[in-house]
């Protein structure tokens with residue numbers, strides 16, 4: 001599964017149109033200072049909700065974040081281990 005470590009995959013298809021979603025409602029960091037330096041708020045603004053993109057868009061975003069051109073994703077799923 002592509003990007004399975006930090007992207008939630010909607011549906012089971014592995015086509016080029018696969019939809020990836022990050023929901024702030026599922027993130028333990030919502031409302032914390034971490035949001036100010038998170039990919040989701042960088043894209044959506046001060047009150048982010050859900051970031052959805054195709055696998056191709058996620059590849060571009062990952063390239064930008066790896067080069068320091070965009071903030072990294074701070075998403076941490078509620079109930080997930082902090083390690």
Ligand code: SF4
Nearest residue numbers: 024027030035038074
């Ligand atoms: S995904 Fe990012 S912007 Fe959304 S709640 Fe988590 S840390 Fe904040």
